[in-house]
Amino acid sequence: MSVLVYAEHDNQNLKAETLKTVAAAQKMGGDITILVAGHNCQAVAEQAAKVNGVSKVLVADNAAYEHQLAENVSLLVTELANDYDHIVATALTTGKNFMPRVAALLDVAQISDIIDVESEDTFVRPIYAGNAIATVKSLDAKKVITVRTTGFDAVATDGNAEIVNIDIVKDAGTSSYVSEELTVSERPDLGAASVVISGGRGMQNGDNFKLLEGIADKLGAAIGASRAAVDAGFVPNDMQVGQTGKIVAPDLYIAVGISGAIQHLAGMKDSKVIVAINKDPEAPIFQVADYGIVADLFEALPELEAKL
Amino acid sequence: MKILVPIKRVIDYNVKVRVKPDNSNVDLANVKMAINPFCEIAVEEAIRLKEAGIASEVVAVSIGDKSCQEQLRTALALGADRAIQIETSETLDALNIAKLLQKIVEEEQPKLVILGKQSIDSDNNQTGQMLAALTNMPQGTFASEVKVDGDKVNVTREVDGGLQTITLSLPAIVTTDLRLNEPRYASLPNIMKAKRKPLVVKSAADFGLDLSPRSTLLKVTPPATRQAGIIVESIDELVEKLKNEAKVIS
Ligand SMILES: Cc1cc2nc3c(=O)[nH]c(=O)nc-3n(C[C@H](O)[C@H](O)[C@H](O)COP(=O)(O)OP(=O)(O)OC[C@H]3O[C@@H](n4cnc5c(N)ncnc54)[C@H](O)[C@@H]3O)c2cc1C
Numbered sequence: 068m069s070v071l072v073y074a075e076h077d078n079q080n081l082k083a084e085t086l087k088t089v090a091a092a093q094k095m096g097g098d099i100t101i102l103v104a105g106h107n108c109q110a111v112a113e114q115a116a117k118v119n120g121v122s123k124v125l126v127a128d129n130a131a132y133e134h135q136l137a138e139n140v141s142l143l144v145t146e147l148a149n150d151y152d153h154i155v156a157t158a159l160t161t162g163k164n165f166m167p168r169v170a171a172l173l174d175v176a177q178i179s180d181i182i183d184v185e186s187e188d189t190f191v192r193p194i195y196a197g198n199a200i201a202t203v204k205s206l207d208a209k210k211v212i213t214v215r216t217t218g219f220d221a222v223a224t225d226g227n228a229e230i231v232n233i234d235i236v237k238d239a240g241t242s243s244y245v246s247e248e249l250t251v252s253e254r255p256d257l258g259a260a261s262v263v264i265s266g267g268r269g270m271q272n273g274d275n276f277k278l279l280e281g282i283a284d285k286l287g288a289a290i291g292a293s294r295a296a297v298d299a300g301f302v303p304n305d306m307q308v309g310q311t312g313k314i315v316a317p318d319l320y321i322a323v324g325i326s327g328a329i330q331h332l333a334g335m336k337d338s339k340v341i342v343a344i345n346k347d348p349e350a351p352i353f354q355v356a357d358y359g360i361v362a363d364l365f366e367a368l369p370e371l372e373a374k375l
Numbered sequence: 376m377k378i379l380v381p382i383k384r385v386i387d388y389n390v391k392v393r394v395k396p397d398n399s400n401v402d403l404a405n406v407k408m409a410i411n412p413f414c415e416i417a418v419e420e421a422i423r424l425k426e427a428g429i430a431s432e433v434v435a436v437s438i439g440d441k442s443c444q445e446q447l448r449t450a451l452a453l454g455a456d457r458a459i460q461i462e463t464s465e466t467l468d469a470l471n472i473a474k475l476l477q478k479i480v481e482e483e484q485p486k487l488v489i490l491g492k493q494s495i496d497s498d499n500n501q502t503g504q505m506l507a508a509l510t511n512m513p514q515g516t517f518a519s520e521v522k523v524d525g526d527k528v529n530v531t532r533e534v535d536g537g538l539q540t541i542t543l544s545l546p547a548i549v550t551t552d553l554r555l556n557e558p559r560y561a562s563l564p565n566i567m568k569a570k571r572k573p574l575v576v577k578s579a580a581d582f583g584l585d586l587s588p589r590s591t592l593l594k595v596t597p598p599a600t601r602q603a604g605i606i607v608e609s610i611d612e613l614v615e616k617l618k619n620e621a622k623v624i625s
Contacts, residue, residue, distance in 0.1 A: 077536075136541065137504065138513050160534040164516050167469070167504035176470045176589035179499045189593065194498055195392040199401050202593040241513035242543050245529065249537040258535075262623070286624060298554060304519065304533045311493065311553060313535070319623040329391055330495075336601065340621045342613065348606075357604035358616055370610045375624070 068097025068187065071147060073156040073166075074115050078105045078133070081114040083259045086221035088157045091214040093120050093222070094184035095153050100125060101228070102147065104140050106133035112230050119226040126232045134244040135161050141168035142237035148173055148209060152187070158213040158314075159258070166213050175207035182218030191218075196310040196333035216258065217316035217337055250303050257308070260289035262319045263335070265308055266301070267293035269324020269345070269364055273301040278368040279323065285375045291315065291335075293325045309334035324364050327352030344368070376523075376545075377432045378421040379485035381476050381506075382414035382450055384443040385496045392496075398594045410446040413491025415453075416551040419558040420521060421489050422454035429523050430487070432456050436479050438472055440464050444574060451569035452561035458572070463579035463586075469497075471586045473505035478582045480510050485546065487528065492517050492550040503550035513543040517552040 070092040075082035085101070092099050101115045104127045112126040125147070131139045144165070148154050154169060156162030158180045170177035182200075183191035189204045190212065257263060264279050264286070276290065283290050291308040292301065308315055310333035320338035325331060327343070327350055335341070336355050343356035344367050353359040360367060386392055387407040395402045410418075424430040435450035436459040437443040447458035461475050480488065493500035507514035515521070515530025519538065522529040523545075531540045533552045561569070579586065607613045617624045 134539075134541075137507075137516070141508060160517065160532075163500050164504065164514075167501035168508035168514075170501070171470060171473060171505035171508035174470075176468050177499070177501050177505075178590070179501060193598070194595070195386070195401060195496055196498065197598055198392050199394050200596050200598050202595075204591045204593055205589065206591065207589050239513065241547075242515075242541055245540040245542050247537065247539045294553060303537060304552075304554065305535060305537050310495065310498070319617070319621075330388070336598075340617070340623045341601075341604070342617070353606070354603075355601050357602075357621065358613055359604060359606045360608075360610070360613055361606060362610075367610060371613070374610055374614050 069151045070095055070097050070099045070153040070155055071151040072099060072101045073144065073162060074101050074103045074111060075157045075159055075161055076103065076105060076108065076111040078108045079110055081111050083221065084157045084159060084216045086118060086224065087216035087219040088155060088214045089118055089120060090219040090222050091181065091184055092153065092155050096187055097152065098122050102127065102144065104132040104135060104143055106130050116228040116230050117224045117226050118228070119222040119224065121226055121228045124228050124230045126230060127235060128232065129236050131236055131238040135165070136242050136244065137165035137168055138239035138242045139237050140165045141172060142239060143235055144169045145172040146235055146237070153210045153212060155212045155214060158215045162213050166211060170211040173209055173211065175209050175211055176205065177211045177213065178203055178205055179213050180215040181212055182215050196329050197336065198329065215314055217314055250305050254283060255287065255289045257289045257291055257306070257313045257315055261317050262286045262288035263291050263315050263317045264288045264321040264323065265291035265293065265325060266296055266323050267325030268295035268299065270296060270301060276302055281372040282368065282375065285372065293331050322352050323368065325352055326350050327355065376430050376486040377434065377483060378424060378430045379480065379483055379488045380417050380421045380433060380435050380450065380455065381488070381490050381502070382418065382435055382437050382446055383411045383494045384408055384437065384439055384446045385411045385494050388412055388495055394595050394597045398596055400592065400595050410449050411491050411494045413493060413551050415558045416553070416555050417489040417491050418450045418453050418455060419556045420551060423556065424523065425454070434459065434483060434485070436461065436476065438463060438467065438475055438579065447574055448569050449561065451572040452566040453559065456572065458574040460574060460576045461579050462576055465586070467586060468589050469499050469501035470505055470589060472502050473509055474584050474586070475579060475582060476506050477509040480506070487545065487547060487549065489549045489551065492552055503548050507548040512546050512548050514548040514550070515541060515543055516550045518549050519552050519554045521549055521555065
């Protein structure tokens, strides 16, 4: 048995989520290899070599993989797939983008967003925005899987795997990168933060998100948002938490001016402790909150910041 | 330029699904069904491209039993020109759906295929990418902007860190994210007109594909429920609870 884990990275840093994906891979059983596909990404390879439980790091360092375009990366992974029983990636936007291509090229199904591994061929995954949990047995010889990291605890990083450079260059030539508009933030990543404070439509505008910043600073929190807040242009898309945004499960999640629609809950209801601040006592968010406070957020937030 | 828009009939997004008592699946009996919201955005985008004079024809396709004709009629009412139903009573996994769609792509030769990025029932996020691989087309997934430019299309994608723009050569596949557009409502006259637009039914079995399932659903259970919490009366009480009871802040 052997597992190929695709490393999430930006050519400089290995994303912390990969450590959780490796934890999922360990539950599948067998020898684990990490693939780092990128350009000028040796630093990532070195970080990947330290991930516990990994025996080998394959590095495909080529301009064709610089932006990890799905067309190119899927061809690379498909070629490498021969040697592995499980092909595993993190269910973040890169993995979600290219993995189904790999599955189709291998003529196997993909099992998306698993939150648990029951055995080498049986996996647990949420469906219907997390309102039902399915246990699925794969009938394919090769398993193509994406991992929802909230289901797994990160492995440690005191390993010492062998790094092997591979020179397989796949360039489909049908797509190219134009530009990127990335949000720069000093705060922790939404997916990695142990505290998340999110604002919804109740925040009224983007400026008012400053009310969350002071609290986030004190708690070392990441800031998230509901879809309504993103759609209204208060904050950028990468802050959206929910069924179709980011899935988070921090120790503490504070929902401010968020009603608690099914689709929002899908992204945060596995948080350890949930706090809701909402002026409507009937808001469904209170049904999942451990601590609710019925209050006007414009009064509650400054007071909370002052008292932390 | 022809645009193909595959759409799916799913549970209405306002409905909270229930699991059957025998844990065999979710219970969809007498549940309100609708066009998957991301598919609706795909239809809207195709129609806008037609209104802008870029597309010449919009073809909607759905795979399922007769009931999915309802969603095809919705797409026609929104402005699609004609529809294809691929009849099957089976619930097919994404790979088999993509294989059937590949056959339709071969028949129809669209320049652009626009799909929803995921359906809100199975939450797989696979079909567009699989179809792209099978038809050897490039893909622009999770699109928040689509600009056709000659024989290329520029797609701005919602990615973890923000937005990424890529260029694809046509024919290409696009999957929609929420902010691509806001779908219109179908007007009553258009709903009436849609009843007369062509809707062709083909049988999935006639394509000569092996559509056998690739996985078995062993069980479906409700998610863990959260213990009911408490309403605190003041910020002081909240801070005290978070410190001393939940111990999540210090
Ligand atoms: C296909 C699909 C996918 C979706 N995916 C997502 C997703 O990933 N994430 C997501 O979040 N949503 C998603 N949605 C949208 C979701 O259905 C809701 O529309 C959205 O979550 C609502 O956001 P909200 O709670 O901020 O806004 P609202 O529902 O409008 O709630 C605003 C809340 O703020 C409170 N409020 C207002 N003013 C104050 C004040 N001064 N003080 C205190 N409280 C105040 C109100 O009482 C209300 O409860 C999706 C929808 C669809 C159809």
